[in-house]
Amino acid sequence: MSQTPSPSGRIDIAALETLRLVHALGSFTAAAEKLDVNQSAVSYTIAKLRSYFQDPLFVREGGQQVATERCEHILQQVTEILQKLDDVAQPEKFDPAQSRSKVTIACNYYERILMIPKIVSELRRQAPGLEVEVVNALGDGHLRLLRREADVLIGPFARSQSGFHSRRLYTEHYACFMDPGHPMAGRALDVERYLQLNHLYINYGGSWKSAYVTELEAAGHTLRPTIAVPSPAGLASLLSGSNLVATMPIRLGKTMDGLVLNPCPFQGHFDLSVVWTAHKNASAVHRWLREVIVETCRG
Amino acid sequence: MSQTPSPSGRIDIAALETLRLVHALGSFTAAAEKLDVNQSAVSYTIAKLRSYFQDPLFVREGGQQVATERCEHILQQVTEILQKLDDVAQPEKFDPAQSRSKVTIACNYYERILMIPKIVSELRRQAPGLEVEVVNALGDGHLRLLRREADVLIGPFARSQSGFHSRRLYTEHYACFMDPGHPMAGRALDVERYLQLNHLYINYGGSWKSAYVTELEAAGHTLRPTIAVPSPAGLASLLSGSNLVATMPIRLGKTMDGLVLNPCPFQGHFDLSVVWTAHKNASAVHRWLREVIVETCRG
DNA sequence: TATATCACATCAAATAATTTGATGGGATTG
DNA sequence: CAATCCCATCAAATTATTTGATGTGATATA
Numbered sequence: 001m002s003q004t005p006s007p008s009g010r011i012d013i014a015a016l017e018t019l020r021l022v023h024a025l026g027s028f029t030a031a032a033e034k035l036d037v038n039q040s041a042v043s044y045t046i047a048k049l050r051s052y053f054q055d056p057l058f059v060r061e062g063g064q065q066v067a068t069e070r071c072e073h074i075l076q077q078v079t080e081i082l083q084k085l086d087d088v089a090q091p092e093k094f095d096p097a098q099s100r101s102k103v104t105i106a107c108n109y110y111e112r113i114l115m116i117p118k119i120v121s122e123l124r125r126q127a128p129g130l131e132v133e134v135v136n137a138l139g140d141g142h143l144r145l146l147r148r149e150a151d152v153l154i155g156p157f158a159r160s161q162s163g164f165h166s167r168r169l170y171t172e173h174y175a176c177f178m179d180p181g182h183p184m185a186g187r188a189l190d191v192e193r194y195l196q197l198n199h200l201y202i203n204y205g206g207s208w209k210s211a212y213v214t215e216l217e218a219a220g221h222t223l224r225p226t227i228a229v230p231s232p233a234g235l236a237s238l239l240s241g242s243n244l245v246a247t248m249p250i251r252l253g254k255t256m257d258g259l260v261l262n263p264c265p266f267q268g269h270f271d272l273s274v275v276w277t278a279h280k281n282a283s284a285v286h287r288w289l290r291e292v293i294v295e296t297c298r299g
Numbered sequence: 300m301s302q303t304p305s306p307s308g309r310i311d312i313a314a315l316e317t318l319r320l321v322h323a324l325g326s327f328t329a330a331a332e333k334l335d336v337n338q339s340a341v342s343y344t345i346a347k348l349r350s351y352f353q354d355p356l357f358v359r360e361g362g363q364q365v366a367t368e369r370c371e372h373i374l375q376q377v378t379e380i381l382q383k384l385d386d387v388a389q390p391e392k393f394d395p396a397q398s399r400s401k402v403t404i405a406c407n408y409y410e411r412i413l414m415i416p417k418i419v420s421e422l423r424r425q426a427p428g429l430e431v432e433v434v435n436a437l438g439d440g441h442l443r444l445l446r447r448e449a450d451v452l453i454g455p456f457a458r459s460q461s462g463f464h465s466r467r468l469y470t471e472h473y474a475c476f477m478d479p480g481h482p483m484a485g486r487a488l489d490v491e492r493y494l495q496l497n498h499l500y501i502n503y504g505g506s507w508k509s510a511y512v513t514e515l516e517a518a519g520h521t522l523r524p525t526i527a528v529p530s531p532a533g534l535a536s537l538l539s540g541s542n543l544v545a546t547m548p549i550r551l552g553k554t555m556d557g558l559v560l561n562p563c564p565f566q567g568h569f570d571l572s573v574v575w576t577a578h579k580n581a582s583a584v585h586r587w588l589r590e591v592i593v594e595t596c597r598g
Numbered sequence: 599t600a601t602a603t604c605a606c607a608t609c610a611a612a613t614a615a616t617t618t619g620a621t622g623g624g625a626t627t628g
Numbered sequence: 629c630a631a632t633c634c635c636a637t638c639a640a641a642t643t644a645t646t647t648g649a650t651g652t653g654a655t656a657t658a
Contacts, residue, residue: 012311054390059577061462069582077387081380088376163360278358283368
């Protein structure tokens with residue numbers, strides 16, 4: 001009957017809708033009116049489908065266009081296809097209250113102590129069914145994002161690299177923390193005195209240079225730590241009753257009982273941020289997650 | 300980012316294939332090569348999809364084009380969609396040996412006696428799993444086809460009307476059948492003698508005028524039946540030992556034991572055909588069914 | 599830190615597909 | 629038989645897609 005106008009594969013969604021409409025109305029002309037196109041456009045579309053499916057699809061039987069068996073079968077599948085496409089074309093919706101998704105947050109000690117508890121509590125409040133995992137960012141949290149080991153990264157990881165987005169939460173500064181019985185406790189520290197202290201140095205596993213150290217080195221000084229530890233964990237008990245002094249982020253030090261804060265001459269500063277990858281940028285779940293983090297942690 | 304080039308709905312199968320390919324290869328350029336099109340064609344297609352799904356779909360992350368969450372989800376559905384379309388686009392295949400379909404054949408007494416047994420036996424031989432139903436064609440078998448009460452119609456129903464197809468099986472003629480003890484048994488019948496016989500007339504429910512009657516009336520004669528019956532069923536016992544004579548299709552009369560055949564001066568003729576509707580024309584099952592019928596019954 | 603390279607976006611021109619409006623033929627209705 | 633209805637088909641007009649050239653941003657190389 002009909003010659004092949006196109007080889008195949010150029011069937012579009014609209015064509016399938018037309019097929020459905022023609023079937024429903026039993027008429028090309030009626031379908032054309034409903035679609036607000038010319039009758040011959042419908043004729044053309046059906047001709048295309050006929051060639052694609054290698055079947056007449058509709059045949060005239062006593063005034064009505066009746067679907068062939070094959071057409072009925074095709075329509076059954078096409079209906080499912082259109083349904084699937086409809087579903088998937090809907091902009092993604094996310095209802096925290098109903099969600100059973102899982103989110104993974106990468107961060108390090110500082111954030112785990114100071115931010116995670118508040119964040120997790122808020123996440124659980126809004127989304128009781130949500131599964132939350134917190135992983136160690138360790139060396140390079142960015143890699144974990146790229147490897148999809150985490151959805152977001154919280155930390156001082158401002159990297160404006162292609163493929164990453166970030167949002168600043170707040171700025172943090174350093175201060176010295178020591179036992180209340182320390183000779184210098186509560187006394188102002190000038191550069192000389194600061195450098196002569198018995199420093200407990202936190203090297204954070206070596207992958208992070210604290211801002212105060214940068215500042216100190218920029219001023220031409222070198223810090224000679226008495227003890228170096230990899231993380232602030234258990235720091236309070238190391239400092240208690242000792243003559244050691246640790247320079248660390250103010251908010252972190254303040255969580256440790258039994259220590260006093262001394263402003264220090266090199267206090268540096270760094271920004272805490274949420275970082276995520278471009279591929280999560282548009283996702284409704286992750287947009288919500290980031291919003292919760294920002295709301296919970298800023299200021 | 301991208302402005303809406305098309306409102307929506309103009310997504311074709313090729314575009315979805317492109318989406319899949321880009322995802323698989325992680326590169327527009329590579330996909331373009333594989334599809335044997337220009338890179339900017341892929342770019343254009345993805346832009347169209349981006350606008351349709353309202354999502355970037357692919358974002359650059361460290362040199363690689365990475366799929367967004369949404370894209371992964373879409374792809375999952377799209378894969379199923381393409382699979383479905385692939386299946387449905389395959390020209391329908393039909394293996395009688397495996398088939399569990401059902402076919403319905405409409406016909407009347409003549410065909411049920413002479414043809415159905417052979418047809419059914421052949422159908423069962425080729426397709427043991429096939430369900431076969433035989434229904435009475437009665438008045439107008441064509442209506443049963445249109446109402447989808449039967450898949451094919453076998454009988455003398457040659458109607459070359461729109462929406463119907465048919466294939467001739469063979470031509471049938473009439474003869475007289477009577478008891479072997481009948482005075483005229485075995486003797487030639489001229490018009491006068493034929494008309495004076497005690498006719499047992501089969502009226503087939505009134506919806507069918509036998510060809511010999513047409514011939515007879517065309518010659519200006521009128522048949523005055525002694526008895527009229529609606530169907531040839533049980534005819535043999537009605538004729539046996541009586542002086543009745545029935546004019547009926549030769550092949551049908553020959554199936555009846557204890558009757559002798561006399562050629563009659565009005566023998567008319569009619570064609571036995573398979574008839575079906577246009578909407579079944581392309582179906583593999585029905586093509587096969589019709590083929591079996593034709594092979595079994597012709598000659 | 600500059601420079602080459604790679605990959606995608608974008609633009610205008612060329613090409614291909616679709617839609618339109620007109621017309622014709624087959625089938626149904628009165 | 630005439631009037632209609634409905635789909636197929638054709639050429640022209642309109643749109644969409646593809647191409648080839650070029651731009652831009654990011655990565656890799658020197």
